Amino acid sequence: MTATNATTTSPELYYTLPISQRSKSLTWTRTLLATAAAIVFATACLTINATQIGFLLPLRLLPFQWARQIYTDCIRFTKRAFGCLLILMCQWFAPTSLVISFEREGKGRFTPEQIERIVRKDQDGRVVSLDLPSKFVLIANHQVYADWWYAWCFTYFIGANGVHDSVFITLKKSLQWLPVLGWAMRFYNFIFLARSWVSDRVQLSTHLSALGKAAEQEDSPLVFFLYPEGTVVSKDTRPISKKFADKTGIDDMTNVLLPRSTGLHYSLRSLGPRIPDLKLLDITTVYPGIPPMGYGQSYYTLRSIFLHGIPPPTIHMHLRMFDVATNVPIGDLSKTNAAVNPRSSSAVEVEIPEKEKASFDVWLRELWHEKDMSMTKWFNGASFGEPSFEIPLRLRNKTDMCNGLGFFLPTIVGYVCSRIGK
Numbered sequence: 151m152t153a154t155n156a157t158t159t160s161p162e163l164y165y166t167l168p169i170s171q172r173s174k175s176l177t178w179t180r181t182l183l184a185t186a187a188a189i190v191f192a193t194a195c196l197t198i199n200a201t202q203i204g205f206l207l208p209l210r211l212l213p214f215q216w217a218r219q220i221y222t223d224c225i226r227f228t229k230r231a232f233g234c235l236l237i238l239m240c241q242w243f244a245p246t247s248l249v250i251s252f253e254r255e256g257k258g259r260f261t262p263e264q265i266e267r268i269v270r271k272d273q274d275g276r277v278v279s280l281d282l283p284s285k286f287v288l289i290a291n292h293q294v295y296a297d298w299w300y301a302w303c304f305t306y307f308i309g310a311n312g313v314h315d316s317v318f319i320t321l322k323k324s325l326q327w328l329p330v331l332g333w334a335m336r337f338y339n340f341i342f343l344a345r346s347w348v349s350d351r352v353q354l355s356t357h358l359s360a361l362g363k364a365a366e367q368e369d370s371p372l373v374f375f376l377y378p379e380g381t382v383v384s385k386d387t388r389p390i391s392k393k394f395a396d397k398t399g400i401d402d403m404t405n406v407l408l409p410r411s412t413g414l415h416y417s418l419r420s421l422g423p424r425i426p427d428l429k430l431l432d433i434t435t436v437y438p439g440i441p442p443m444g445y446g447q448s449y450y451t452l453r454s455i456f457l458h459g460i461p462p463p464t465i466h467m468h469l470r471m472f473d474v475a476t477n478v479p480i481g482d483l484s485k486t487n488a489a490v491n492p493r494s495s496s497a498v499e500v501e502i503p504e505k506e507k508a509s510f511d512v513w514l515r516e517l518w519h520e521k522d523m524s525m526t527k528w529f530n531g532a533s534f535g536e537p538s539f540e541i542p543l544r545l546r547n548k549t550d551m552c553n554g555l556g557f558f559l560p561t562i563v564g565y566v567c568s569r570i571g572k
């Protein structure tokens with residue numbers, strides 16, 4: 151019997167213990183830090199939301215095209231600020247690094263030349279950014295609720311300026327009325343779904359089509375996050391995946407849940423025709439500390455990471471990339487009218503022939519199977535493959551730090567004045 155618990159494990163290795171076995175009492179420094187973390191996060195969120203309501207909402211109500219444009223730019227700015235805040239919270243209260251690697255053999259692989267081109271380093275050889283395309287759908291396995299936090303942090307390092315100001319996610323409709331956070335998410339134009347992909351498919355498709363069209367017209371980045379497993383791996387969801395596998399006669403997965411292809415399929419069919427060079431970026435994320443077959447939430451929660459100060463020491467992200475138009479079987483979209491947003495369930499984007507549905511489903515399951523196997527290999531001590539690149543989660547400069555803290559009002563006011571003066 152190996153007796154691992156809080157009394158025999160040194161604090162640096164606490165992340166390897168399930169949260170339930172860690173010491174419950176916080177040192178006074180930790181209590182102070184936790185309080186500071188909560189205050190910084192809450193204050194910055196409040197500032198962002200107050201700016202949106204007090205300053206930007208009135209702009210939106212003005213019936214002029216220029217006001218609309220300024221509104222859109224400023225909302226993007228508040229999203230950038232939130233992205234910076236997510237990194238700043240890591241930098242100050244839960245330091246960690248991303249370890250990025252690229253698939254070299256399987257689906258969605260990169261060539262050595264591509265990797266060479268993508269990874270940008272400074273004179274000292276430190277990775278400063280990843281020159282990846284700026285319009286993509288990001289899919290990943292889902293183990294902990296903090297997954298989206300770190301995925302958003304990852305977007306900060308894409309391109310010289312980051313694409314963290316162009317992130318879109320879907321959320322449960324009930325969350326839109328959550329004070330501050332929910333309201334801010336509505337300003338961010340996130341997609342709220344009432345029940346499921348199937349019941350909300352037209353709304354999802356209309357919304358995404360509009361986002362895609364705008365991104366293409368303005369040539370601005372667009373990052374849409376989607377977790378095909380729908381939920382985190384847990385003692386409740388594992389058996390559901392197993393049951394579904396048994397019922398349909400397919401193999402269940404080991405480290406991940408069986409992916410659901412429907413939502414992703416609608417999304418790609420809506421965005422694809424409007425963004426000709428849309429990419430699909432697949433990330434396999436693993437966190438040291440979570441044992442094979444373990445449940446991530448028993449090791450990492452937002453509370454344990456940011457308040458108790460026990461982040462994963464590194465976060466491994468293994469990338470695969472696909473060109474949606476040529477490498478992903480999303481079906482025949484030749485009848486789509488990209489200029490018009492789908493408005494009914496008979497639109498090509500949402501009315502998918504059974505055969506096309508089935509082939510996309512198989513494609514995604516195979517991708518997930520590869521992902522599952524690479525995770526098993528990782529657990530057995532192999533890396534995701536060389537080369538890998540470590541990127542500490544830190545902001546690049548003081549401006550970003552001010553933005554993250556919510557000290558951005560002067561910048562926004564300056565911007566608006568300069569626009570109005572023209």
Ligand SMILES: *[C@@H]1O[C@H](CO)[C@@H](O)[C@H](O)[C@H]1NC(C)=O
Nearest residue numbers: 310311312546547548549550
């Ligand atoms: C700070 O870094 C961001 C990218 O994260 C960049 O867009 C910005 O121009 C930089 N600001 C200064 C003052 O260097």
